[in-house]
């Protein structure tokens with residue numbers, strides 16, 4: 001009898017698309033331990049170094065002491081505990097929205113929210129480089145899905161015209177990210193908002209890689225540009241710069257009340273552990289403190305150091321070589337061929353750096369890359385040493 005999965009896995013290996021897990025034997029941080037080897041980690045989204053922060057740990061421990069471990073039920077039954085309520089109030093205060101709702105993950109926030117906003121005969125217009133959670137949410141909604149080329153507002157405009165003409169009176173939802181997860185570049189937010197207003201569409205903005213990084217107190221790109229009030233649905237995750245776990249939606253009171261009633265990933269899933277909500281509250285308190293703002297400034301110094309020290313890369317869309325400012329903490333090092341990306345990652349690991357290759361289906365086939373992320377917890381010598389190693393290996397193993 002042939003083993004179906006074995007054959008499929010062999011096919012993945014043949015295409016250099018096979019993936020496996022690597023075990024980290026300790027807490028997250030700028031240095032991690034992988035079976036006996038200590039590696040400087042340039043692949044984490046823990047941009048502010050909060051994942052193992054004492055204040056967050058203490059908040060989680062205190063949360064466990066008071067509220068136990070599991071929430072025991074879904075939020076609408078009996079799983080809503082005080083830390084969940086406090087977290088949602090803190091999120092709304094931080095984002096300056098009327099209301100907020102938290103989910104078990106950013107993924108759950110996306111796949112629960114988009115289908116609650118649009119359905120059959122409505123239209124979702126999605127940026128080509130959107131995260132899988134947004135694609136899955138759009139598909140699950142049953143709405144008509146049109147993808148526009150990355151940040152291509154001309155194409156978005158013609159999709160909007162099409163939607164208005166062919167689906168008159170139906171809802172149109174534009175879905176995009178403020179900082180793109182695998183390319184690190186930003187959406188042209190102001191012009192996006194002008195467009196969506198002109199066509200009476202709603203804007204769903206995923207700020208997963210912008211919060212904690214951009215805007216005063218890390219409120220994100222929309223806040224940095226003074227546009228937060230124009231974004232209908234603000235999504236983010238507690239799992240990246242905030243160092244914890246979970247996702248959120250911020251918006252109007254009626255939007256959030258609607259999601260409580262209609263977002264299936266919220267309704268039909270056990271509430272997140274209350275201790276994690278307590279830790280997320282501590283993360284938000286840190287973000288709005290002076291020390292939090294200083295940490296964010298420190299992150300930007302590290303980002304600038306990385307940009308200045310990276311060797312030139314032809315594939316880099318926003319290369320420092322062309323004089324552009326860094327847009328975020330994410331720096332794609334485009335390699336192209338999958339096996340070459342794996343080989344480069346392996347060479348860097350042998351020199352003590354962890355930057356796994358990013359391949360299809362996370363990015364398009366043939367655009368494999370190293371996704372280099374820097375955090376406030378790295379020090380300058382670590383960044384310099386990494387860039388030296390990268391220039392040594394970048395032209396082939």
Ligand SMILES: *Cc1c(COP(=O)(O)O)cnc(C)c1O
Nearest residue numbers: 105106107131181208237239246
């Ligand atoms: C990571 C990520 C998510 C999912 O968030 P999780 O909390 O990890 O589930 C959603 N959108 C984008 C752009 C992301 O990078």
